[in-house]
Amino acid sequence: MRSTDAITLTRFRASFADPHLLLEAVKRLKQEGYPIIDTYSPFPVHGMDEAIGLKPSRLPRACLAFGLLGLATALGVQIWTSAYDYPLIVGGKPLVSLPAFIPVSFELTVLFAGLGVVASLFVASGMRPKFKVPDLHPGVNDDRFVVAGEIQAGASFTVVQSLMASLGALETELLVEDKSQTDHSLLDREAKPLAFLLAAIPAVLVLAALPLLNRNYLKRNLAWDGGMMAPVAYQSFDPHPSLPGGQVLQTPPAGTVSRKGLVPLPYGPGKVEAERAGLELKNPFQPSQENFSRGKLVYDRSCAACHGLDGDNNSSVIVARGLLAPAILVAPVVRDMPDGRLFHVATFGGPQKMKGLGDLISRDDRWKVVLYIRELQRAAAPKPLPAPPPSTGATS
């Protein structure tokens, strides 16, 4: 221990067990004229700021400033990207549609204000990782309430000690430190790194803006997996480990109307071609219950509206409307046409107006319709036929 008397510019530290005792002691020290350096406590002691004469913090202003910065950033980014750099109309809204920008603006305001004010606190109070904590009283984060003050020239430590003891101090110690360390203006201590930090801001901003100013759209992005540029989709004829048949291309489900991939039909439209088809093509389907019912289904859906349900124009819509009457399918003219010719008509259309239905009805179904028409003709045959072809023939 040093001699405790008559040391100039020294600090003392007294600890208490209760915040109220501390507050009383601080008030008393102030009265007696001792400069208070700081107090230390496990939780904020209310009324201490006034007692040691701290002015209210200016951090709220920093918070406001950062918040405004966030707001400006948010609006700037949103307006520039949505209205200038990438003017895309979405949902019929104007390019700059402020109501739609409110949420993001609000979030960024809060984000900047919150992070900014915490960063300001760290800077203002010198809070950063420290392996040796200055002015740390061992019990202060537990249950000790500590005051540190200065003993001015001429004053004696013993006087302070007894004063503190009379106010309930658990212990009072003398700290001899050089002036530079007792300097409690933390802002001074942080000034240098702070200056560097501030100076770095423009550099960072320029660096951040560079990619924006210098964009080369012909150059591809750095992409670590190629993203959507490299599709993972399989090609039709690729092998595939887990699909039936071990390949990607699968047989289409039943009933699919195929548009390509079938054996080509080597015929064109027209009467000559129709006759050729009549000579060359044969119905690949045998009359059977199944084929009839399929043929009936297709006929009823695709032919009956014009040709009538029984192929006799009786229930024909277009006849009822006075339009060009279709050929009577159960008439001998048609009955005598070979299967291939009927198939050709169903595919490429009639000699005058009838549209070819080859692109709507699958090839198999067209053959089954022919089977069905044959059935209709057979059903109609026993009846005494109307006067043979001429007037009501294929043409009128």
Place this chain on the structure above:
Amino acid sequence: MAPEDHTSALPATLLIEDEQERGYGHVLPLIDGNKTYSQVTEEVFSTTERMPPLKWWLALSVSLSLLLLGAWAVTQTVTRGIGTWGLNRTVGWAFDITNFVFWVGIGHAGTLISAILFLFRQRWRTSINRAAEAMTIFAVMCAGTFPIIHMGRPWLAFWATPYPNTRGPLWVNFKSPLLWDVFAISTYFIISLTFWYLGMVPDLATMRDRAKTKVRKAIFSIFSLGWNGSNRTWSRYETVYMLLAGLSTPLVISVHTIVSMDFATSVIPGWHATIFPPYFVAGAVFSGFAMVLTLMIIARKVMDLEEYITVRHLEAMTKVIIATGMIVGMAYGTEFFMAWYSGNNFERYVFINRALGPFKWAYWSMVSCNVIIPQLFWIRKVRTTPWMIFILSIFVNIGMWFERFVIIVTSLHRDYLPSSWAMYTPTFVEVAIFLGSFGLFFTCFLIFTRLLPMIAASEVKGVLKHEEH
């Protein structure tokens, strides 16, 4: 323990003065057991310094298994594709977004306790706010995983952020509520984390001062930022804490508002409603408080913290539950009224279908869990008996999960075109991801309770004898 015992056995100094003045019959103490400051330090920090008990390891092993199950399911989703889920062209959102909204909502109670109750000077928050904030952070983590997995290519999730790229001038769409969500959830996460950390700095300093090993000392020296309890720092710290609380309060409201806009700005009947923002915020608080109760009732038992998390805390939270539960109940009614009053056939159909259609079981479980069962909290005995609160809180958790499920799935599965009507059943992978999110949550929470002080010691010390202020 009956509440009366507490009051009579305690010195009057531990009672809340103003409530006494207001003439409340039974006032339960904030902190039981007439503790000294060093006792608080010892009890709060010793849990972080000794080997966890067997029951902790058991709990950790269960939640780690769940987490693993979830990880397996996520791997399935990512490697085999979204086809492993039960979604279809009609029901394009189901389990994933239900879970997202569920977890975000749970997070909100933490912020409410730490920020809003702080602004209202509700001192009872002090012993639960740390854990509630931790809950917020872990819940938001769970929530965030769902939209990211749902993207199908989670490694490209950064595409949702506006960054200068060379794909032509191509930017995110700032007019889309889904992008607002990205901003809202990430801001919420960052600010909650900051708030949580800032509130913990003084306690981290205590841990540093108590540290026995070099490594521990070094780690806590880094994170405690040279804290020495200086009044100048405390003064600024309190200002900043207050500012953060002030910022978090509108933030938490904005987050669930924006989440509700994911639905409300669409034209799906059952979603397209202006009551969604307040309705969702109330629902979030409701479900969040239920989750806080569930967690706290387990934690106070397992960690022997009954004297810190007292019946008084539990009771206060049950009151929040009744209030928000009734707001939610009113919203259910209002939805029906609006559907009827709108005169819109699609809207009417959706609500009739909700209550009587194929998902009616979900709807009625939601109504009974959220509106009917919490009414039991009107009974004082129920409010002050931890095991009863626990059971009711579980019901609310279930009910609120169903609420999101009902809103999302019943509105989607019958849309305008009857030809596209469909049903939805979750697949095992979806259920596993959901269980996995619980695994993630509880693993994080359990590790937190052993690594960091679960109770804000510096704040609790401040309310020990606060009647003298």
